[in-house]
Amino acid sequence: MNDAEIVDQTIAFVKETLRGAEGGHDWFHIQRVFKNTLLIAKEENVDVLVVSLGALLHDIADAKFHQGDEKIGPKLASSFLTELGVKKKIVNHVVKIIENISFKNNLKKKRGRPFKSNELNVVQDADRLDAIGAIGIARAFNYGGFKNRELYNPEIAPNLKMTKEEYKKSTAPTINHFYEKLLLLKDQMNTDTGKKLAQERHDYMMGFLEQFYKEWNPLSPLANPDVTD
Numbered sequence: 001m002n003d004a005e006i007v008d009q010t011i012a013f014v015k016e017t018l019r020g021a022e023g024g025h026d027w028f029h030i031q032r033v034f035k036n037t038l039l040i041a042k043e044e045n046v047d048v049l050v051v052s053l054g055a056l057l058h059d060i061a062d063a064k065f066h067q068g069d070e071k072i073g074p075k076l077a078s079s080f081l082t083e084l085g086v087k088k089k090i091v092n093h094v095v096k097i098i099e100n101i102s103f104k105n106n107l108k109k110k111r112g113r114p115f116k117s118n119e120l121n122v123v124q125d126a127d128r129l130d131a132i133g134a135i136g137i138a139r140a141f142n143y144g145g146f147k148n149r150e151l152y153n154p155e156i157a158p159n160l161k162m163t164k165e166e167y168k169k170s171t172a173p174t175i176n177h178f179y180e181k182l183l184l185l186k187d188q189m190n191t192d193t194g195k196k197l198a199q200e201r202h203d204y205m206m207g208f209l210e211q212f213y214k215e216w217n218p219l220s221p222l223a224n225p226d227v228t229d
Helices: 003-017 029-041 050-056 072-084 088-100 120-129 134-148 162-169 176-178 184-189 192-216
Strands: none
Touching: 003 029, 003 050, 003 072, 029 050, 029 120, 029 192, 050 072, 050 120, 050 192, 072 088, 088 120, 120 192, 134 176, 134 192, 176 184, 176 192, 184 192
């Protein structure tokens, strides 16, 4: 089986597995991340098969939809790729990408990231791009509605020093999520292409927030909370 066939088989597997998934973490999310991965990869020295499979399988079983179990996704991806006959070295690399890609797994204060690779950098940037900008805003409110969260509550301040466990258990209003994650991603991009694309999306979110506060209280518009650059 050649690389193109492996990718095609993986696409079919992901589409079927994520059928009926929450709108922000469905096949279309995967497809967008996959396309941005290929875009960013053009400027990076990476194994295209590894980044393709990493992008396609990075959310195959997101822990937030599996009682917080972070082992299901990597196991499912490993099992699928092994049965497909993918080389063990590639399988292991893809699994490492899945284990290290998420924002919450980088909240721990460590001396450097536990696993590093150019391939992880590319897929992580592509995934983070889909969390910001117009699409990121839509996904944030879609998930907030899915979890029945408030849009905004002026009495609940964003938690800017959140631990991984606090992040996983948070039930804060969706607007808080902008300050606790989305507005932070611009400065966490790994690649030059990712940084350039992230800046545009970041600026869009800042404009959205400014308009949001004006509409929230038109008689006395709230100031945009000065919690991020």
